[in-house]
Amino acid sequence: MGLKGTEIVEKSNSLNEIRLNGMSLQELRFFSIYLAKINARDITTRKVTFPLNDFKKIMELGRMNIKHFQNVTNGLLCKVYNQPNDDGGYTGFTLFKRCRVYKDKMEEWYVEIEASDDALPMMFNIRKNYFKYELWNALRCRSANQIAFYELLKQYEKIGKIEITVPKLREKLDMTTEYPRWNNFKVKVLDSCQQSLQENTDIKFDYERGKVGNGGKWLTIIFYISKNDNYIDQLTLDEFIDMQQSNVSEENEFKFQNENLEFLADACNNEFNETEMTVLNDLIIKLYPFGTSETEKYNFLYRKYNELNIRAARSDLEPIKSRFGWLKNSLQREVDKT
Numbered sequence: 001m002g003l004k005g006t007e008i009v010e011k012s013n014s015l016n017e018i019r020l021n022g023m024s025l026q027e028l029r030f031f032s033i034y035l036a037k038i039n040a041r042d043i044t045t046r047k048v049t050f051p052l053n054d055f056k057k058i059m060e061l062g063r064m065n066i067k068h069f070q071n072v073t074n075g076l077l078c079k080v081y082n083q084p085n086d087d088g089g090y091t092g093f094t095l096f097k098r099c100r101v102y103k104d105k106m107e108e109w110y111v112e113i114e115a116s117d118d119a120l121p122m123m124f125n126i127r128k129n130y131f132k133y134e135l136w137n138a139l140r141c142r143s144a145n146q147i148a149f150y151e152l153l154k155q156y157e158k159i160g161k162i163e164i165t166v167p168k169l170r171e172k173l174d175m176t177t178e179y180p181r182w183n184n185f186k187v188k189v190l191d192s193c194q195q196s197l198q199e200n201t202d203i204k205f206d207y208e209r210g211k212v213g214n215g216g217k218w219l220t221i222i223f224y225i226s227k228n229d230n231y232i233d234q235l236t237l238d239e240f241i242d243m244q245q246s247n248v249s250e251e252n253e254f255k256f257q258n259e260n261l262e263f264l265a266d267a268c269n270n271e272f273n274e275t276e277m278t279v280l281n282d283l284i285i286k287l288y289p290f291g292t293s294e295t296e297k298y299n300f301l302y303r304k305y306n307e308l309n310i311r312a313a314r315s316d317l318e319p320i321k322s323r324f325g326w327l328k329n330s331l332q333r334e335v336d337k338t
Helices: 025-037 052-058 066-078 136-140 144-155 166-173 182-200 237-243 259-267 274-287 294-312 323-337
Strands: 008-012 047-051 080-084 090-094 096-103 109-115 130-134 161-165 203-209 220-227
Touching: 008 025, 025 052, 025 066, 025 136, 025 144, 025 294, 047 052, 052 109, 052 237, 066 096, 066 109, 066 259, 066 294, 130 136, 130 144, 136 144, 136 237, 144 161, 144 166, 144 182, 144 203, 161 166, 166 182, 166 220, 182 203, 259 274, 259 294, 274 294, 274 323, 294 323
Parallel strands: none
Antiparallel strands: 008 130, 047 109, 080 090, 096 109, 161 220, 203 220
16 A cells, blocks of 8 residues: 555544553554554455555664664564453453565565454444544654644544543553653643644643642643644645655664664664764663663664754754763763653
8 A cells, every 4th residue: 555645544442542552653653654554444454565665764764774674663563552351351462463574576675564363353344432533643743642642632522621530641641751740740741742732733732630639639630622723734644754864775884793782873873883882872771671672772762862963953052062972961861860
């Protein structure tokens, strides 16, 4: 299936209510694109094919060899989601069951991905209890929190409001940073998402305190959802892909003795040598517990590297003397907050 034109995402409420389980911005965005490419009334469309370079741009990948590429696709295949059962138990499943990377008869590379059998009832033949939105809204969001927030509110848009407990909201957003202090959570999550959705999506929201606990503690939050006509502009999938970096090739030109460091180096556009990447990796290890996938660490470093590039481009501030030093200090500040 191609990647042309404005697409519509149809998502069942049951699928929207499962915990994200650590999905990155790129993985969430890809899942939205996948849902836009299938026909929710036709289960035979469960396989979706992407040109390899389009897939790389959607996932915001740079130069990668086949081993590194496997890490990315395996990240989509291996995440387990838990759906509560009526008896108090749960069912664990994955969203996708198979990914195939292949050449066609014209020697062009493609990525084919297929939904898992367990996920099919939540993706196909949905007749009620679902919502839909134009894909560009997900493409405009710049964090996993923002996509999750948008889809949560979109599910209740027709009702116009939703009241949700603070713990359930935190769980829904599956935040890697907890922000235990309320003021930080309000500013970094609620207010940030409120501004972003109003600037970039077709809905906006206001919120107020609902049920109150001891000392005025917020137990629930009431969100009021309304249509938004003042977003920046819509974005087709073609335009989004064209905007992404085009620096992709089949082989990584930079070879490290440590393959994990070589993989992480790609997140920084291979700007830093192996010694410098060792320093950055040591800091990342302090932020992520044992067992965290290399893909999650890659995505974190990729975001930090983008922050570096944004800061370096600002003409109103002093020039950065050492790009490596700036990035190292940025990671160290994250460590110091934990």
